[in-house]
Every structure is written in structure tokens, then in C-alpha cells.
Amino acid sequence: MSRSSQPKFRSPADERPLAKILLILLSLAFLGFFLFLPLVSVFVEAFRKGIGEYYEALIEPDAAAAIHLTLMVAAIAVPLNLAFGLAASWAIAKFEFKGKAFLITLIDLPFSISPVISGLVYVLLFGSGSLLGPLLKSWGIEILFAVPGIVLATVFVTFPFVARELIPLMEDQGTGDEEAALSLGASGWQTFWYVTLPNIKWGLLYGVLLCNARAMGEFGAVSVVSGRIRGITTTMPLHVEILYNEYNMVAAFAVASLLAALALVTLALKTLLELRFGAGNAGGRH
């Protein structure tokens, strides 16, 4: 039976070695042209004029402000969606109620909406032609073309990430552990903190990781609501666009290289979580 002990025997359910090699080479060529070369080119273009210019581009005040804003937006948007993800998955996975499937569809909705439209809905809600916008303005609250709008658009596009990981995971785990804890006298919060949370921690981390990557990298939705006031409402991806359109390639790719490095760290941690802790298997697609 075991093929490894008879290396010369080819199972009838295998391709010929030549076909195998050709398929592997075809895949590598395809991934090379579409994934590997673009990634490499970001770093090559960023260091084209040496490390000095690269460093200059990153400490320049507008770039530093963009980095600061990106971190701040993610620091607000990710915890909000984390809280939502925990609440929604608790309600959906631990209880049986009517309309559950419809609620899950609604949570997934932002994945199927163009990022530009995600930004547009807030422009319509808070813009000058709306009811809310002028009212808030008269109270001195700016939403559009200011930081709150950027946060809202980011929350919208990253809305499903944590919930999407946690719902299938918590459904798999059932309610037995929680029922045992409650019947032994634990309070609701104790049950959540000492029983549920340790059960879902790797899946939770996985969802937060993906949510954060998207929050820091979001471009379309944020570009619609930001107004692109340089150094004030430009996140890193928007700053990349501005520099690129000014033909300042080294600076554009220098800032882009930070985002590419973030993507690589995200991928490495994601792979680690999948291999070590089996996280992410329940989630499927993003």
C-alpha cells in the first residue's frame, strides 16, 4: 500500500513526473509574475536612490503624520470591531433564534460592497446636502474630510473580519463548557472570561490580525471621505497616492514598503497561527 516504501511504483492516481514538473513550473511562473515580482519591485523602487533617500522619505513631516494617523485610525477601528465581533458571535453561536442566517448575511455585507461605495454612503450621510452634516457642523463637529469620517469608513470596510472568524469557531465549540461553568456557579462574566475567551483566543487573534491589516491598508473608502488634506487627513495609503501622482517615486515606494512589510508580517503571523494553533480553518474566505 504505502507508496513511500516503493519509490519506483507510480500510483495510477498520479500524474506523470514530466506533467508534474510542468504544472509546478507553470504555477511558479504565474505566481512569480503576479505576486512575487510586484512585492520585490516595491522594495527595489524604494531603495533605488539608496538608504539615505529612503530614510529621508519616511521621517519627512507629512509622511510621519500619515504614519501616525494610520496607527491611530487602526487603534480605534480594530477594538470597535473586536467588541462587535465578540458580541455578535456570542449571540449567534451560543443561542438559537429566528433570523440568525439573515443576520450573518448582513454581517458579511461589507465584503461585497465596493470600497468606494463604503465611503460614499458616509459622504451622503454627513455631506453638505444631508440633514446630519450641517447640524453637526453647527455644533462644531466635523465628520467628513476629518478624522472621524476616516475612522467610520475604516470601521465599515473591516466590519466583518473578527465576527467572521469567531462565529464558525464558537459554533463548533458548542455550549457545553459554558453550561458546565454556569451550573458550577460561575457568573456570566466569569464564564466568558475564564471559559469562552481561552477557547477562542487564537481565532480571536487571527481575526484581529486580518482586521488590522485591512484597517491600515484601506484605500478606496478612506480616499472618498478624507478630502486629502496633506499631513492632516492623509493615511499612509493616501500619502502613497499623493507622492506617486507627484512623480516622487522613491518617496511613494518608501512609504509603500512600510505597508508591504506590514503585509509580510501579517502573513507570517497568520501562517504561524494556522500551523501552530489551527486558527483560521473555520473562517474560510475573507
Added chain:
Amino acid sequence: MTATAAVARARWRLKRPSIIPGFGLTLGFSLAYLSLIILIPIAGLFWRTAALGPGGFMAILMDYRTLRALYVSFGTAFVAALVNVVFGVIVAWVLTRYNFPGRRLIDAMVDLPFALPTAVAGIALTALYAPQGWVGSLFMPFRIAFTPLGIVIALIFIGLPFVVRTVQPVMEELDREMEEAAATLGANRFQTISKVILPGLTPAILTGFALAFARGVGEYGSVIFIAGNIPYVSEIAPLLIVIKLEEFNYAGATAIATIMLLISFAMLFVINLIQAWSRRRYGNA
């Protein structure tokens, strides 16, 4: 309380009783947050569209520039999703069936388009496929970037993981014994693949195609750098929304957004149908 009332109440209850606490709190918070962030803003979009009236809506929709932008968006997304189905299935096959040095690394790399910000992907692909870029210069005088073909390139990048990650788990579950049975019954490898393996993968391939297509239609960040953005030729619908917004033409932006949103909802519905059909027929999704 009478027995009949209790029975009637039991039949009408919203949720099955449970000793676990927190249902009201968590569901209430979830629904409030969902409404504030997602549902009310989207309802606002439809409300603004309704205010245009059917005539105003159709006038914007039937404008030649709008029609061309929708055609470019849907056409390029369709071609890119087709390319992704072919290469995505091959990549998934190579990753599940063959062992070669660097397989783990390549498997992890497939998710790069999920993790890499779209603007970064956009400028990187443009630098690569522009006439003076590493790849673009190989194909001169034939131009890739700044034509609709450039849009297809960007959408292939964006959509690839959707196909691979939908097909791969189903491929891993395939029963090798079925293939061995087909081979012992005299099928050659090509017949086994086309008659035994591919039919089982069809729902996953269709779902992957639909996901890649849906994502491609709405994609903005990676496309606008490489497209050249020539009206009627390589201008995508999301960009036209942004252009209308910058001209403070809210009516135009709203109408195009609504038609795109309706088409996305229809596609979401189709994806759900494919998955329901696949669960009934193959017991997986």
C-alpha cells in the same frame, strides 16, 4: 395563565430557552452597531436614489460614459476571474498534491493580495507592467499598463486567492480511491481528471469565480494606477463615482453606486444559491 396561552407563547418565541446569559445584551449591541455603521448609511444611499425619481435615475444610468464604465468594470472583472479560475485551480492542485521545496512558503504567499494594501499593489504592478518596467518592457511595443489589459492584470492579482482558497479545501477532501478506481477501470489520467475530479470541484470553482468576479467589479485602489483612466476606454465604474463626487455631482455618484450595489446583492444571492446547491448535491460548500 392558561395552558393554551402557554402553548401559543412557546410556539411564537423568538429564541430557544438557554441557561447561558447575555442574549439580550449581545444581540442588542450587535444590532445597534450593525444598524449605525452599515444599515442606516446604506438605506441613506437608497433613499437619495429614490429622490432622483425613475427618470433621473435612468438618465444617469443610460449616459454613454456610465455605460462604458460599467462595461469596463464588469468586462475586465469577468476576464480576470476566468484567468484566475484556470490558474487558481492549477495552483491549488500543485499546492495540495505535490511536494516540492518551498511549497509552504508559496502556500502562504497566495494570501498576499489579501494582506497587501491595494494602493501598494497598484503602484507596484504599474511599475512592473509599464512600458519601461521589468515585465512591460519585454512586451513592447505592445502596451499592458494604461490599457484595459492593465486593469485585467490588477484584477488577476486581487482575485487569485479567492479561487485558490475556495478550491483548495475541497481538493484536500477528495477521495484518492475514486481516482484509483477510475484508473483501474481503464480511464487514462486526463479522463480521470475531467470526468471524476473536476465535477466534484465544480461548485467550489463556481463559488471562487463568483467571489473573484464580485471583488473585481468593485475594486478601486489597485486599478486606478495601472488603468490609465481614459474615459470610455479604461475608466472603471468606482472611479466614475469618485469623479462625480469630486464634481459635487452627488446624484450621479448615487445612481451609479446604487446600480453597482444592486448587482453585487444579486451576485451574493447567486453565490448563496451555488453553495446551497453544492451542499445538497455534494455535502460540502
